[in-house]
Amino acid sequence: MIGILLLLLPFLLYIAAPQIRKMLSSGVCTSTIQLPGKVAVVTGANTGIGKETAKELAQRGARVYIACRDVHKGELVAREIQNMTGNQQVLVRKLDLADTKSIRTFAKGFLAEEKHLHILINNAGVMMCPYSKTADGFEMHIGVNHLGSGVTTYSVHPGTVHSELVRHSFFMRCMWQLFSFFIKTPQQGAQTSLYCAITEGLETRSGNHFSDCDVAWVSAQGRNETIARRLWDVSCDLLGIPMD
Numbered sequence: 001m002i003g004i005l006l007l008l009l010p011f012l013l014y015i016a017a018p019q020i021r022k023m024l025s026s027g028v029c030t031s032t033i034q035l036p037g038k039v040a041v042v043t044g045a046n047t048g049i050g051k052e053t054a055k056e057l058a059q060r061g062a063r064v065y066i067a068c069r070d071v072h073k074g075e076l077v078a079r080e081i082q083n084m085t086g087n088q089q090v091l092v093r094k095l096d097l098a099d100t101k102s103i104r105t106f107a108k109g110f111l112a113e114e115k116h117l118h119i120l121i122n123n124a125g126v127m128m129c130p131y132s133k134t135a136d137g138f139e140m141h142i143g144v145n146h147l148g149s150g151v152t153t154y155s156v157h158p159g160t161v162h163s164e165l166v167r168h169s170f171f172m173r174c175m176w177q178l179f180s181f182f183i184k185t186p187q188q189g190a191q192t193s194l195y196c197a198i199t200e201g202l203e204t205r206s207g208n209h210f211s212d213c214d215v216a217w218v219s220a221q222g223r224n225e226t227i228a229r230r231l232w233d234v235s236c237d238l239l240g241i242p243m244d
Protein backbone atom coordinates (compact mmCIF):
# COMPACT_ATOMS: atom_id res chain seq x y z
CA MET A 1 0.00 0.00 0.00
CA ILE A 2 2.77 2.43 1.01
CA GLY A 3 4.64 1.44 -2.17
CA ILE A 4 1.64 2.35 -4.32
CA LEU A 5 1.23 5.66 -2.49
CA LEU A 6 4.90 6.48 -3.03
CA LEU A 7 4.54 5.63 -6.72
CA LEU A 8 1.47 7.85 -6.97
CA LEU A 9 3.05 10.72 -5.02
CA PRO A 10 4.69 12.52 -7.98
CA PHE A 11 1.44 12.25 -9.93
CA LEU A 12 -0.62 13.58 -7.00
CA LEU A 13 1.83 16.42 -6.46
CA TYR A 14 1.63 17.29 -10.15
CA ILE A 15 -2.18 17.39 -9.99
CA ALA A 16 -2.21 19.43 -6.79
CA ALA A 17 0.60 21.79 -7.87
CA PRO A 18 -1.56 24.75 -8.97
CA GLN A 19 -3.41 24.71 -5.62
CA ILE A 20 -0.17 24.35 -3.66
CA ARG A 21 1.39 27.25 -5.56
CA LYS A 22 -1.71 29.37 -4.91
CA MET A 23 -1.48 28.58 -1.19
CA LEU A 24 2.23 29.46 -1.07
CA SER A 25 1.85 32.68 -3.01
CA SER A 26 -0.42 34.66 -0.78
CA GLY A 27 -0.34 38.40 -1.13
CA VAL A 28 -2.07 40.09 -4.02
CA CYS A 29 -2.04 43.81 -4.70
CA THR A 30 -5.75 44.59 -4.82
CA SER A 31 -5.45 48.35 -5.36
CA THR A 32 -7.54 49.56 -8.27
CA ILE A 33 -5.68 52.85 -8.52
CA GLN A 34 -4.93 54.19 -12.00
CA LEU A 35 -1.69 56.05 -12.66
CA PRO A 36 -2.10 58.47 -15.58
CA GLY A 37 0.41 61.32 -15.33
CA LYS A 38 2.63 59.34 -12.97
CA VAL A 39 6.23 58.55 -13.84
CA ALA A 40 7.80 55.26 -12.81
CA VAL A 41 11.29 53.80 -13.11
CA VAL A 42 11.75 50.05 -12.79
CA THR A 43 15.34 48.81 -12.80
CA GLY A 44 16.01 45.42 -14.37
CA ALA A 45 12.60 45.42 -16.02
CA ASN A 46 13.70 43.48 -19.10
CA THR A 47 12.82 40.17 -17.44
CA GLY A 48 11.41 38.42 -14.36
CA ILE A 49 9.70 40.31 -11.58
CA GLY A 50 10.74 43.70 -12.95
CA LYS A 51 9.11 43.05 -16.29
CA GLU A 52 5.81 42.08 -14.64
CA THR A 53 5.98 45.14 -12.40
CA ALA A 54 6.58 47.44 -15.39
CA LYS A 55 3.70 45.78 -17.27
CA GLU A 56 1.26 46.36 -14.41
CA LEU A 57 2.32 50.00 -13.96
CA ALA A 58 1.93 50.57 -17.72
CA GLN A 59 -1.46 48.85 -17.63
CA ARG A 60 -2.54 51.43 -15.05
CA GLY A 61 -1.47 54.29 -17.32
CA ALA A 62 1.89 55.37 -15.86
CA ARG A 63 4.82 56.46 -18.01
CA VAL A 64 7.27 53.65 -17.31
CA TYR A 65 11.02 53.77 -17.76
CA ILE A 66 12.62 50.37 -18.18
CA ALA A 67 16.13 50.95 -16.82
CA CYS A 68 18.33 48.08 -17.92
CA ARG A 69 21.86 47.27 -18.96
CA ASP A 70 20.90 45.59 -22.23
CA VAL A 71 18.95 48.17 -24.22
CA HIS A 72 18.10 45.70 -26.98
CA LYS A 73 16.43 43.30 -24.50
CA GLY A 74 14.69 46.31 -22.96
CA GLU A 75 13.33 47.51 -26.31
CA LEU A 76 11.84 44.08 -27.06
CA VAL A 77 10.09 44.03 -23.70
CA ALA A 78 8.93 47.66 -24.06
CA ARG A 79 7.31 46.78 -27.38
CA GLU A 80 5.68 43.71 -25.86
CA ILE A 81 4.25 45.80 -23.00
CA GLN A 82 3.11 48.55 -25.37
CA ASN A 83 1.26 46.02 -27.51
CA MET A 84 -0.23 44.28 -24.51
CA THR A 85 -1.38 47.37 -22.61
CA GLY A 86 -1.90 49.89 -25.39
CA ASN A 87 0.27 52.30 -23.39
CA GLN A 88 2.96 53.72 -25.69
CA GLN A 89 4.67 55.52 -22.79
CA VAL A 90 7.02 52.64 -22.05
CA LEU A 91 10.55 53.86 -22.54
CA VAL A 92 13.93 52.22 -22.31
CA ARG A 93 17.04 53.80 -20.87
CA LYS A 94 20.48 52.32 -20.32
CA LEU A 95 21.45 51.65 -16.71
CA ASP A 96 24.24 49.37 -15.58
CA LEU A 97 24.22 49.16 -11.79
CA ALA A 98 27.69 47.64 -11.86
CA ASP A 99 29.11 50.96 -13.02
CA THR A 100 28.56 54.16 -11.05
CA LYS A 101 29.33 56.20 -14.18
CA SER A 102 26.38 54.55 -15.92
CA ILE A 103 24.19 55.23 -12.86
CA ARG A 104 25.12 58.92 -12.86
CA THR A 105 24.58 59.21 -16.63
CA PHE A 106 21.16 57.57 -16.27
CA ALA A 107 20.19 59.92 -13.41
CA LYS A 108 21.38 62.98 -15.33
CA GLY A 109 19.43 61.93 -18.43
CA PHE A 110 16.32 61.24 -16.40
CA LEU A 111 16.48 64.60 -14.64
CA ALA A 112 16.76 66.31 -18.01
CA GLU A 113 13.68 64.45 -19.29
CA GLU A 114 11.35 64.47 -16.32
CA LYS A 115 10.32 66.93 -13.63
CA HIS A 116 9.07 64.28 -11.23
CA LEU A 117 9.67 60.67 -10.32
CA HIS A 118 6.64 59.24 -8.57
CA ILE A 119 7.55 55.56 -8.37
CA LEU A 120 11.02 54.04 -8.17
CA ILE A 121 11.26 50.26 -8.10
CA ASN A 122 14.84 49.21 -7.33
CA ASN A 123 14.28 45.72 -8.64
CA ALA A 124 17.48 44.76 -10.50
CA GLY A 125 19.70 42.33 -8.67
CA VAL A 126 22.05 39.39 -8.99
CA MET A 127 22.50 36.15 -7.10
CA MET A 128 25.26 33.57 -6.94
CA CYS A 129 27.38 35.10 -9.72
CA PRO A 130 30.90 33.83 -9.98
CA TYR A 131 33.34 36.14 -8.19
CA SER A 132 33.70 39.30 -10.24
CA LYS A 133 33.99 43.03 -9.70
CA THR A 134 32.01 46.04 -10.83
CA ALA A 135 33.60 48.76 -12.96
CA ASP A 136 34.42 50.55 -9.69
CA GLY A 137 36.10 47.50 -8.17
CA PHE A 138 33.35 46.41 -5.76
CA GLU A 139 32.45 42.74 -5.43
CA MET A 140 29.50 42.20 -7.83
CA HIS A 141 26.74 41.38 -5.28
CA ILE A 142 27.47 44.25 -2.93
CA GLY A 143 28.14 46.54 -5.91
CA VAL A 144 24.89 45.83 -7.78
CA ASN A 145 22.42 44.83 -5.06
CA HIS A 146 23.42 47.34 -2.41
CA LEU A 147 25.64 50.16 -3.65
CA GLY A 148 24.24 50.30 -7.17
CA SER A 149 20.59 50.18 -6.19
CA GLY A 150 20.93 52.77 -3.45
CA VAL A 151 18.86 52.94 -0.35
CA THR A 152 15.19 52.20 -0.78
CA THR A 153 12.24 53.50 1.16
CA TYR A 154 10.58 50.14 1.33
CA SER A 155 12.39 46.86 1.41
CA VAL A 156 10.54 44.01 -0.24
CA HIS A 157 10.92 40.26 -0.39
CA PRO A 158 9.03 38.88 -3.39
CA GLY A 159 9.01 35.27 -2.17
CA THR A 160 10.60 32.42 -4.10
CA VAL A 161 9.99 33.26 -7.72
CA HIS A 162 10.62 31.38 -10.95
CA SER A 163 12.88 33.80 -12.83
CA GLU A 164 16.36 34.08 -14.31
CA LEU A 165 17.84 34.98 -10.92
CA VAL A 166 19.42 31.55 -10.52
CA ARG A 167 21.06 31.63 -13.96
CA HIS A 168 24.59 31.40 -12.47
CA SER A 169 24.02 28.15 -10.56
CA PHE A 170 23.36 24.88 -12.38
CA PHE A 171 22.15 23.26 -9.16
CA MET A 172 19.71 26.07 -8.39
CA ARG A 173 18.46 26.10 -11.99
CA CYS A 174 17.65 22.37 -11.67
CA MET A 175 15.91 22.95 -8.32
CA TRP A 176 13.90 25.89 -9.70
CA GLN A 177 12.88 23.73 -12.68
CA LEU A 178 11.98 20.79 -10.50
CA PHE A 179 9.87 22.90 -8.15
CA SER A 180 8.63 25.35 -10.77
CA PHE A 181 5.05 24.19 -10.22
CA PHE A 182 5.18 25.28 -6.59
CA ILE A 183 7.10 28.53 -6.64
CA LYS A 184 5.68 31.91 -7.56
CA THR A 185 5.41 33.12 -11.12
CA PRO A 186 7.08 36.50 -11.84
CA GLN A 187 3.61 38.02 -11.95
CA GLN A 188 2.90 36.75 -8.43
CA GLY A 189 6.38 37.85 -7.37
CA ALA A 190 5.65 41.41 -8.51
CA GLN A 191 2.66 41.83 -6.17
CA THR A 192 4.46 43.12 -3.08
CA SER A 193 6.52 45.70 -5.02
CA LEU A 194 3.32 46.91 -6.67
CA TYR A 195 1.49 46.96 -3.35
CA CYS A 196 4.20 49.15 -1.79
CA ALA A 197 4.40 51.41 -4.83
CA ILE A 198 0.72 52.15 -5.35
CA THR A 199 -1.26 51.47 -2.20
CA GLU A 200 -2.54 54.70 -0.69
CA GLY A 201 -1.99 55.34 3.00
CA LEU A 202 1.20 53.27 3.32
CA GLU A 203 3.33 56.37 3.95
CA THR A 204 3.14 55.92 7.71
CA ARG A 205 4.77 52.50 7.35
CA SER A 206 7.75 53.84 5.42
CA GLY A 207 10.97 52.03 6.29
CA ASN A 208 9.27 48.72 7.03
CA HIS A 209 10.10 45.46 5.34
CA PHE A 210 7.28 43.87 3.29
CA SER A 211 6.50 40.39 2.07
CA ASP A 212 3.28 38.96 0.62
CA CYS A 213 1.75 42.46 0.57
CA ASP A 214 2.15 42.92 4.31
CA VAL A 215 4.68 44.13 6.84
CA ALA A 216 7.14 41.34 7.52
CA TRP A 217 9.45 40.34 10.34
CA VAL A 218 12.98 41.73 10.37
CA SER A 219 15.85 40.28 12.40
CA ALA A 220 17.28 42.22 15.36
CA GLN A 221 20.37 43.13 13.26
CA GLY A 222 18.11 44.47 10.54
CA ARG A 223 16.39 46.76 13.04
CA ASN A 224 19.56 47.97 14.71
CA GLU A 225 19.88 51.75 14.16
CA THR A 226 23.61 51.78 14.93
CA ILE A 227 24.37 49.09 12.35
CA ALA A 228 22.11 50.86 9.82
CA ARG A 229 23.91 54.17 10.39
CA ARG A 230 27.29 52.50 10.00
CA LEU A 231 26.19 50.74 6.79
CA TRP A 232 24.96 54.08 5.43
CA ASP A 233 28.22 55.84 6.30
CA VAL A 234 30.42 53.07 4.87
CA SER A 235 28.31 52.98 1.68
CA CYS A 236 28.57 56.77 1.21
CA ASP A 237 32.29 56.55 1.86
CA LEU A 238 32.75 53.77 -0.74
CA LEU A 239 30.80 55.77 -3.32
CA GLY A 240 32.47 59.08 -2.50
CA ILE A 241 29.14 60.67 -1.56
CA PRO A 242 29.21 63.30 1.21
CA MET A 243 27.53 61.96 4.37
CA ASP A 244 24.63 63.98 5.66
Ligand SMILES: NC(=O)c1ccc[n+]([C@@H]2O[C@H](COP(=O)([O-])OP(=O)(O)OC[C@H]3O[C@@H](n4cnc5c(N)ncnc54)[C@H](OP(=O)(O)O)[C@@H]3O)[C@@H](O)[C@H]2O)c1
Binds near residue numbers: 067070161166
Ligand atom coordinates in the same frame (compact mmCIF):
# COMPACT_ATOMS: atom_id res chain seq x y z
N1 LIG B 1 13.39 35.20 -7.75
C1 LIG B 1 13.40 35.10 -6.45
O1 LIG B 1 13.05 34.05 -5.88
C2 LIG B 1 13.85 36.26 -5.60
C3 LIG B 1 13.89 36.08 -4.20
C4 LIG B 1 14.31 37.15 -3.40
C5 LIG B 1 14.65 38.37 -3.99
N2 LIG B 1 14.59 38.51 -5.35
C6 LIG B 1 15.00 39.82 -5.91
O2 LIG B 1 14.05 40.27 -6.86
C7 LIG B 1 14.71 41.09 -7.84
C8 LIG B 1 14.31 40.64 -9.24
O3 LIG B 1 14.80 39.35 -9.45
P1 LIG B 1 14.23 38.32 -10.51
O4 LIG B 1 13.85 37.12 -9.74
O5 LIG B 1 13.24 38.95 -11.40
O6 LIG B 1 15.59 37.98 -11.29
P2 LIG B 1 16.00 38.07 -12.83
O7 LIG B 1 14.96 37.44 -13.67
O8 LIG B 1 17.39 37.55 -12.89
O9 LIG B 1 16.01 39.63 -13.11
C9 LIG B 1 17.04 40.44 -12.59
C10 LIG B 1 17.10 41.73 -13.38
O10 LIG B 1 18.20 42.50 -12.86
C11 LIG B 1 18.98 42.94 -13.96
N3 LIG B 1 20.36 43.22 -13.60
C12 LIG B 1 21.29 42.38 -13.10
N4 LIG B 1 22.47 43.01 -12.97
C13 LIG B 1 22.28 44.28 -13.41
C14 LIG B 1 23.10 45.41 -13.56
N5 LIG B 1 24.42 45.38 -13.26
N6 LIG B 1 22.59 46.55 -14.04
C15 LIG B 1 21.29 46.62 -14.40
N7 LIG B 1 20.44 45.58 -14.31
C16 LIG B 1 20.94 44.42 -13.82
C17 LIG B 1 18.90 41.81 -14.96
O11 LIG B 1 19.31 42.27 -16.25
P3 LIG B 1 19.92 41.24 -17.35
O12 LIG B 1 18.76 40.50 -17.90
O13 LIG B 1 20.58 42.15 -18.33
O14 LIG B 1 20.88 40.37 -16.62
C18 LIG B 1 17.42 41.49 -14.88
O15 LIG B 1 16.68 42.43 -15.63
C19 LIG B 1 16.22 40.94 -7.59
O16 LIG B 1 16.70 42.08 -6.91
C20 LIG B 1 16.31 39.72 -6.70
O17 LIG B 1 17.43 39.76 -5.82
C21 LIG B 1 14.19 37.50 -6.15
